[in-house]
Amino acid sequence: MNPERMASLVARWVRFYTRDLPAPIAERRIDEIDADLHDHIAHDRAAGTSERRIALAVASRMVRGLAADAAWHRRQPKAAARRPLHRSAVRVAVGVAVVLAIPLVGMLLSDGVAWSVADFVAAGVLLATIGVVLELVVRKAGNLLLALVVGGLGVTAAVLGELDDAPGLVLLGLLLIVSACALGVRTARRA
Amino acid sequence: MPRRKPGTLVPLEVEILEVAVSMRRAGHATFHGFGLARRMREQSGSRSLTAHGTLYKALGRLEEFGLLTSRWEDAAAATEGRPRRRLYALTGEGARTAERVSTAAAPRPRVASEPA
Numbered sequence: 001m002n003p004e005r006m007a008s009l010v011a012r013w014v015r016f017y018t019r020d021l022p023a024p025i026a027e028r029r030i031d032e033i034d035a036d037l038h039d040h041i042a043h044d045r046a047a048g049t050s051e052r053r054i055a056l057a058v059a060s061r062m063v064r065g066l067a068a069d070a071a072w073h074r075r076q077p078k079a080a081a082r083r084p085l086h087r088s089a090v091r092v093a094v095g096v097a098v099v100l101a102i103p104l105v106g107m108l109l110s111d112g113v114a115w116s117v118a119d120f121v122a123a124g125v126l127l128a129t130i131g132v133v134l135e136l137v138v139r140k141a142g143n144l145l146l147a148l149v150v151g152g153l154g155v156t157a158a159v160l161g162e163l164d165d166a167p168g169l170v171l172l173g174l175l176l177i178v179s180a181c182a183l184g185v186r187t188a189r190r191a
Numbered sequence: 192m193p194r195r196k197p198g199t200l201v202p203l204e205v206e207i208l209e210v211a212v213s214m215r216r217a218g219h220a221t222f223h224g225f226g227l228a229r230r231m232r233e234q235s236g237s238r239s240l241t242a243h244g245t246l247y248k249a250l251g252r253l254e255e256f257g258l259l260t261s262r263w264e265d266a267a268a269a270t271e272g273r274p275r276r277r278l279y280a281l282t283g284e285g286a287r288t289a290e291r292v293s294t295a296a297a298p299r300p301r302v303a304s305e306p307a
Contacts, residue, residue, distance in 0.1 A: 010243070028277070031263075032224060033243055035274040039225035040240070042273070057240065065244025072248040 003044075006055040007037040010062045017069055021076050088139075092131030099127050103168070119168075126157060126172040133179040137186050144187050151180035200256075200292065203241070203249045208258060208289035210234060211281045223264075223276035224250065250279060258285030 001009075014033050018026035037058065044054045100120060106113035115123075133150050158173025160166075200208075210230050214222050222230070224247060228240040253259040261279045281289065 014243075029247065031274060032247060032277045035223065035276045036225045036228075036243060038273050039223070039276070043225070043229065061240055061242045062244075063242075064239075065242030065246070068242065068244030068248045070244075072244065072251065 001055050002051050003041045003054040003058060006058045007041060010037060010058060013062060013069075017073050020078050021073070022078075025076055088132075088135045092128055092135060095131050096124055096127040100124060123168065123172060126153075126169075126176060129153065130172070130175050130179050133176075133183050137179070137182045144184060147180045147184035147187060150183065151177055154178075154180055200288075201249070203245065204253055205289075205292050206231060206235070207249055207253060208281070208285060209293050211259070211279070212286060212289045212293070215281060215286070221278040221280045223278055227279070253285070254279075258282055258288055 011030070011034060014030050015026075018029050021029075040058060040061075041054055044057065049057075100123060103113055103115045103120075103123075107115060129150060133146075136146070154173045154176025156173070157176060158170050161169025161171075161173055207227065210227060211222060213234070214227075214230060225240075227250075228246055231237075232240050250259065250261070254261055258281070259279050260282055261277050264276045264278050266275065
C-alpha cells in the first residue's frame, strides 16, 4: 500500500470517529490530521524514505493513537444530543398516526370496532405523550418530576380503562408507565 | 486505567511544552502538529513519531488549560497546494508552566489553574 492510500485510510477513520460530533469540532480534527498526513508524507519523501516505510509509519501512528482517539471522542459534546426538534416532532406525529390508523382501519373493516372522535383524541394525546417521553429518554433529557407525572397519567389511564372496560386505554396506560419508568431510570443514572 | 487528577499534566503534555519553548527560542513562535511531532522525535531520539490521536488529544488538553492557543494559518500560506495547518503558540502561562516543570523534579507537575 502506498502512502497516499494509507493516508486515505487514516482520513476515513478520522471521519468515522468524528461523524457524530458537532461540525466545527469534527472539521477541525479532520483538517488538522489531513494537514499532518500531507506534511508527514512530504517530509519523509524529501528525506528519501521508501514508500513502504512511509506507509507503515502513517499506519503505525494511526494504530497507536486509536485509544487516544476513542478517549478524545468520549470527551466531546455529541451532535446527536442536539438533533433538531422538528425531527423528533415528525417522528412522534408519524408514530401516533400509524397507531391511530389501526382502529380507523378496523372500523372500516368490522363493526366490532367503534371509536368515537373523543376516543381518537384521547388516544392521540396519550400516544403523543408516550412518543415525547421516549424522545426525551433517547436524548437523555427530562427529569424525575416529569417521569412521575407521566407515570401518574399512565396509572390513571389504566384504571379508567379497566373501569370502562376499554383494553386499548389500559394498554396505553401501561405503555405510559413503562416509558415513565425508562425516563426515571435514565434521569437517575444521569444524576 | 487511573484517571488523571484535575489540573495535572501528563508527561507527554510536559514534553510538548518543553519542545514548544525550545522552538520558540529557536525563533519559531508557532508550530504545527507534524512539525511538533518531528521535533519531539528528534529531541527524544525516538524512532517513531507520536501517534495522531495521542498528539492532538494532548494539544487539545493544553489549549483547554490555557497553556497553548491555536489558529488556522493564513489562506495565503496554503497556496503551495497543501492543506492549511493549525498553528499553535505558547501562551504566557504556558511558557511559565514549561519553565517551572522543566526545572522541577516531580514527573507530574500541577498546573497553576484549572481550565475555564
